[in-house]
Amino acid sequence: MMIDIHCHILPGLDDGSSSLKQSLEMAKQAIGDGIRVVAATPHTVSSAYSNPIGEIRRQVAILRETLEDMNIPLEICPGSEVRLCSRMAERILKGEITTLNDTGRYILMEFPDHGFPDDYEEEIFHLTLRGIFPVIAHPERNFIFQEQKELVHKLVNAGCLMQLTAMSITGDMGEDAANFSYYLLEHRLAHVIATDAHSDKHRKPILSKAVEIAGFVMQDRQAAQDLVTLNPQAILSGCPVKRLEPGKPKKSGFIHRW
Numbered sequence: 001m002m003i004d005i006h007c008h009i010l011p012g013l014d015d016g017s018s019s020l021k022q023s024l025e026m027a028k029q030a031i032g033d034g035i036r037v038v039a040a041t042p043h044t045v046s047s048a049y050s051n052p053i054g055e056i057r058r059q060v061a062i063l064r065e066t067l068e069d070m071n072i073p074l075e076i077c078p079g080s081e082v083r084l085c086s087r088m089a090e091r092i093l094k095g096e097i098t099t100l101n102d103t104g105r106y107i108l109m110e111f112p113d114h115g116f117p118d119d120y121e122e123e124i125f126h127l128t129l130r131g132i133f134p135v136i137a138h139p140e141r142n143f144i145f146q147e148q149k150e151l152v153h154k155l156v157n158a159g160c161l162m163q164l165t166a167m168s169i170t171g172d173m174g175e176d177a178a179n180f181s182y183y184l185l186e187h188r189l190a191h192v193i194a195t196d197a198h199s200d201k202h203r204k205p206i207l208s209k210a211v212e213i214a215g216f217v218m219q220d221r222q223a224a225q226d227l228v229t230l231n232p233q234a235i236l237s238g239c240p241v242k243r244l245e246p247g248k249p250k251k252s253g254f255i256h257r258w
């Protein structure tokens with residue numbers, strides 16, 4: 001049973017699903033792939049979308065009811081994908097930012113692609129001080145992280161978790177994203193694999209293929225399975241995630257062999 005903690009499945013709230021019909025198609029695809037729980041994570045606190053907690057809860061309730069009526073056994077949890085900004089802890093308390101499954105423990109956080117704010121480390125420190133831990137969305141697709149890998153090590157040491165995108169691992173997001181996702185897997189710096197699905201067409205809610213590849217990359221099928229089972233389950237329950245000791249790859253040179 002797999003769990004997807006990053007999915008734009010709620011209709012009409014962002015650039016993800018555009019209709020309830022499409023959301024249902026995505027739900028069927030997720031079920032077909034072996035996914036049983038999805039956290040609905042519309043963009044929030046960005047220039048284009050606000051999506052406060054009330055709206056997200058309302059949309060989750062509608063989708064849950066529709067899925068039940070249609071006998072589609074997919075569980076939907078509330079969440080959001082929030083762009084790194086200032087005063088995050090305060091915004092969570094005000095309901096402007098929805099934590100993953102509304103536990104108040106983890107937020108799915110997207111970093112800007114071109115230049116991080118000067119005070120981002122401070123912002124993260126303030127969150128972790130309050131027991132709120134960022135799950136960094138798709139670091140492997142971020143140009144700054146790609147060029148400065150040490151920043152990922154630093155953020156993991158500061159208490160952040162790293163979420164890879166399934167389609168990066170399968171190579172569908174380009175070579176740079178694929179290579180960096182292998183680096184993060186090999187160095188045990190990845191904690192979750194999620195779909196970041198936006199539709200039932202081009203960016204689908206599919207995890208299985210990526211997990212299989214991750215198993216090869218990590219030389220450890222069970223550890224790869226944990227990235228879509230145990231770890232996301234802990235996150236949605238607001239519990240600590242079992243972290244592997246970051247380190248050198250078990251066997252180097254995976255990228256060349258692949």
Ligand SMILES: [Fe+2]
Pocket residue numbers: 006008081137196
């Ligand atoms: Fe996303």
